[in-house]
Amino acid sequence: MARKKTTEKLRIVIVGHVDHGKSTLIGRLLYDTDSLLDGRFEEMEAASKKRGDIMEWSFLLDSFQAERDQAVTIDTTQINFVHEDRDYVIIDAPGHTEFLRNMISGAAQADAALLVVDAEEGVQEQTKRHAYLLSMLGLRQVAVVINKMDKVGYDIKRYETVASETVSFLKSINISPSKIIPISARNGDMIATRGEALEWYDGKPVLDVLGGFDPSRLPLARDMRFPVQDVYRLGEKRVIVGRLESGILRTGDKLLFSPTDEEATVTSIEQWPDTKGTKKIEAKAGESIGITLDKPIFVERGHSASAYTTPPMLSKVFRVHLFWLSKNPLKVGNIYKMRLNTFECPVTIQSIDRHINTSDLSFQDKAGQVGRNEVAEVTLRTADLIALDSYQDNYRTGRVVLYEEGDVCGGGTISMKGYADQRRLRKPKSENITKVDHLLSYERRATREGYGGGIFWLTGLSGSGKSTLAMKVEQALFEKGYQTYVLDGDNVRHGLNVDLGFSPEDRAENIRRVGEVSSLMAHAGLICITAFISPYRSDRNRAREIFPDHFHEISINASLSACEKRDPKGLYKKARKGEISDFTGLSSPYEAPENPELTINTEDNDIETCVTQIVKYIESNVKLATQESNIENFEEKALAN
Amino acid sequence: MTDRYLDELEERSIYILREAYSQIKPLGMLWSIGKDSNTLLWLARKAFYGKVPFPVIQLDTQMELPEVYTFRDQLVKDWELDLKIELCPPEEEMDKTLPPATRAATRKTEGLKNILLKDAYKGLILGIRRDEQSMRAKERVFSPRSLDGGWDFKNQPAEIWDQYKTQSPDGCHIRIHPLLAWTEIDVWRYTHREKIPVVPLYFSRDGQRYRSLGEKNITFPIESNASTIEEIIKELETTKTSERSGRTMDCESEDSFEKLRSGGYM
Structure with a gap:
């Protein structure tokens, strides 16, 4: 084992179905690269004999007594070898389903993967599950080895069948294997050298293929992300420490911290031991650093610094493509501790x-639960705004893990598709704004009219009946003597919001403006009824916050299939044909209200019943308390007529 | 190996040390005074800008070689370490059925149990590496230990994307292994680059040197002429002998080290 100076270390995970020969392949790789320490081969020989087996290469790795006796790998293990000037770390991952958490723990650290498939058995359940998880974990450098070719008489036909079966599955999960190598790990064919039994194969042996893989690069070219790990006091200095997850950070950079929206400039990158004169002015992705700032802004563990102009999104809701490892199923409504880099908070499974x-x-x-070792797409919700990147934009910051009683119980990659960035909606753009107080209060207006203004916010799927009901309610209230007005989705988009489209950001802005206008109307003493799908809870909650005491959320409820059947504007038909993207309920989420003030079921009730229910609710909420008896008289008369 | 690779190992270890310091209290570090735990101390000084912010614990069997004690006292002074010495119970109190060297090693396990009882550490930082021994190859970076200090190696928690297990029930603790991904040769290359002091016993005298330091009754020197770190690195580039071959307790039976570790050994 002539060890020369090597330049890079490659971490390879070896995965596949149980008993397809992963550990044997590793034993063979070590033997063929002359990487076994003195005595290890003999030790293995002796241990094999003691159990009456033929040579068991896997004994080299399966070091736990329990593993040797059962001949299965329980936990992931790592072992080093050198081949042609390059250092390798092999990560052996167990094939048994019940040890999937160990397989994931191993695979999450790898640069490349070897997927082992038994030539006799072909692709099995764990072959597929492991391959799917490799894809989820973002491993793209994958080679397939078709093992135990000796058992099928080195038959080229069998190789071709298994190879094509494997490739077609991998293709469907976006993995294109660089090579599909027929091998016999036990006999050493096509491992270090080609051997003689597989003359018909014109590709390279396993070790040469490994030589062609590259170590994962740190995401230098991505937007800078610096999650705060801790804050240290060093004498007078306050040093903010953490690891740069992506991009480059330099002294003099203006940083924006999320989710606090605080900004400050980097004054130094701290170093120990003191480098005497040469100051560090730049840090790259992967470095564990400490910085000082020009301002004493509030910063703590979990906050994330970015360049001022390219911050992460802020949201309370996001989607995760998740694998689940706990024996307790994941269910809608469950709350878990979540970690995203150094940030930690409780998260609710919304759907x-x-x-x-x-x-x-x-x-x-729309599944009810996710069981152990299963995979799902879930929507998560947090109580406060948090900083989020999509996995496809940044693989270091676009992933989360969930904890159950202190143990990692699941994890996954984030997708922000369909969700609006909530950051730009928070503050006035100009700072030269001073509010002027009105001389007339809401209460004075209400006292003169006998009722107060209010916002009655109808939310529901397209076709649930919002506009129809809103217009009928408006008419009924007017005839009863109330001043009232409807803000309707399509109408508003012809005027006030003519500049907005249907992107998540535009949808959020659409609702924000309607929230503001309806609040002005309510302040002015009008009963304002709004009819908007308003699919996001965060948008509706923001509208509520403008005038919380007089905001009423009314859930207009009908099932998706009923709405699609009605389809008054023909939109579902178009969406199904793919002519409308991001259509709520189909390709874009609808977050039903959690605690609406009123729920109207338009599927089981006719229009008149629904209108009556809403009018009754509105009247009982806008009338001043002293007028209570009058309302009842008023109603009785109306009914008598 | 290029400096870049050593940089990567260093960055990762510093991240782990800072994570442990931020998440687990009270925290301590085990210091065997060997090359690995010296490297660990140096990394801690880098992570925390000069001062190791937690106590450093030596499990003392009073059987170390005299050079080790001299070195210890000097480094404690130079690096201002908060050293806590825990005297291990005598060998007579150990399980008589164990093979002799394993019995001697068990003294440290018992010493460790005593200090855990006394000071209730929730986290202990150790300098073990995966390449030392095949049992250690299966370790997690943050590895939970039960009430009796035992390691439930068949039921280890998942560890992905540098998200660790940092909570443990009352009476239990977490072992933190910042050097897990390092190899013996990495440690020497880094020691050389950073000029980290080591006990002179590692260097050849009269054709012999210690490759791994342990108690004098159960550790033996190897044949070697390597008298500088460069020469040690050169020797390791071609060796095929296990690092711990001079440690008799590993070799007494096929699973002696596994049993030691399940019982709480380092």
Whole structure:
């Protein structure tokens, strides 16, 4: 083992179905690269004999007594070898389903993967599940080895069958293997050298293929992200420490901290031991650093610094493509501790949008729970705004893990598709604004009219009946003597919001403006009824915050299938044909109200019943208390007529 | 190996040390005074800008070689370490059925249990590495220990994307292993680059040197002429002998080290 100076270390995970020969392959790799320490081969020989087996290469790795006796790998293990000037770390991952958490722990550290498939058995359940998880974990450098070719008489036909079966599955999960190598790990064919039994294969042996893989690069070219790990006091200095997850940070950079929206400039990158004169002015992704700032802004562990102009999104809701490891199923409404880099907070499972069967890629929408070792797409919700990146934009910051009683119980990658950045909606753009107080109060207006203004916010799917009901309610209230006005989705988009489209940001802005206008109307003493899908809870809650005492959320409830059947504007038809993207309920989420003040079921009740229910609710809420008896008289008369 | 690779190892270890310091209290570090734990101390000084912010614990069997004690006292002074010495119970109190060297090693396990009882550490930082021994190859970076200090190696928690297990029930603790991904040769290259002091016993005298330091009754020197760090690195580039071959307790039976570790050994 002539060790020369090597330049880079490659971490390879070896995965595949149980008994397809992962540990044997590793034993063979070590033997063929002359990486076994003196005595290890003999030790293995002796241990094999003692159990009456033929040579068991896997004994080299399966070091736990329990593993040797059962001949299965329980936990992931790591072992080093050198080949042609390069250092390798092999990560052996167990094939048994019940040890999936160990397989994931191993695979999450790897640069590349070898997927082992038994030539006799072909692709099995764990082959597929492991491959799917490799894809989820972002491993793209994958080679397949078709092992135990000796058992099928080195038959080229068998190789071709298994190879094509493997490739077609991998293709469906976006993995394109660089090579599919026929091998016999036990006999050493096509491992270090080609051997003689596989003459018909014209590719390279395993070790040469590994030589072609590259170590994962740190995401230098991505937007800078610096999650705060801790804050140290060093004498007078306050040093903010953490690891740069992506991009480059320099002294003099203007940083924006999320979710606090605080900004400050980097004054120094601290170093120890003192470098005497040469100051560090730049840090790159992967470095564990400490910086000082020009301002004493509030910063703590979990806050995340970015360049001022390219911050992460802020949201309370996001989607995660998740694998679940706990024996207790994940259920809608459950709350877990979540970690995202150094940030930690409780998170609620809002919905399980899709449950995926990783062995045949079939799926079920709107599932009730996710069991152990299963995969799903879920929507998560936090109480406060948090900083989020999509995994596809930044693989270091676009992933989360969940904890159950202190143990990691699941994890996954973030998607912000369909969600609006809530950051730009928070502050006035100009600072030269001073509010002027009105001389007339809400109460004085209400006293003169006998009722107060209010916002009655109708939310529901397209076709649920919002506009129809809003217009009828408006008419009924007017005839009863109330001043009232409807703000309707399509109408507002012809005027006030003519500049807005249907992107998540535009949808949020649409609702923000309607929230503001309806609040002005309510202040002016009008009963304002709004009819907007308003699918996001965060947007509706922001509208409520403008005038919380007089905001009433009314859930207009009908099932998706009923709405699609009605389809008054023909929109569902278009969306199903793919002519409308991001259509609420189909390709874009609808977050039903959690605690609406009123729920109207338009599927089981006719229009008149619904109108009556809403009018009754509105009247009982806008009338001043002293007029209570009058309302009842008024109603009785109306009924008598 | 280029400096860049050593940089990567250093960055990762510093991240782990800072994570432990931020998440687990009270925290201590075990110091065997060997090359690995000296490297660990140096990394801690880098992570915390000069001062190691937690106590450094030596499990003392009073059987170390005299050079080790001299070195210890000097470094405690130079680096202003908060050293806590825990005297291990005598060998007579150990399980008589164990093979002799394993019995001697068990003294440290018992010493460790005593200090855990006394000072209730929730986190202990150790300098073990995956390449030392195949049992250690299966370790997690943050590895929980039960009430009796035992390691439930068949039921380890998941560890992904540098998200660790940092909570443990009353009476239990977490072992933190910042050097897990390092190899023996990495430690020497880093020691050389950073000029970290080491006990002179590692260097050859009269054709012999210690490759791994342990108690004098159960550790033996190897044949070697390597008298500088450069020469040690050169020797390791071609060796095929296990680092711990001079440690008799590892070799007494096929699973002696596994049993030691399940019982709480380092």
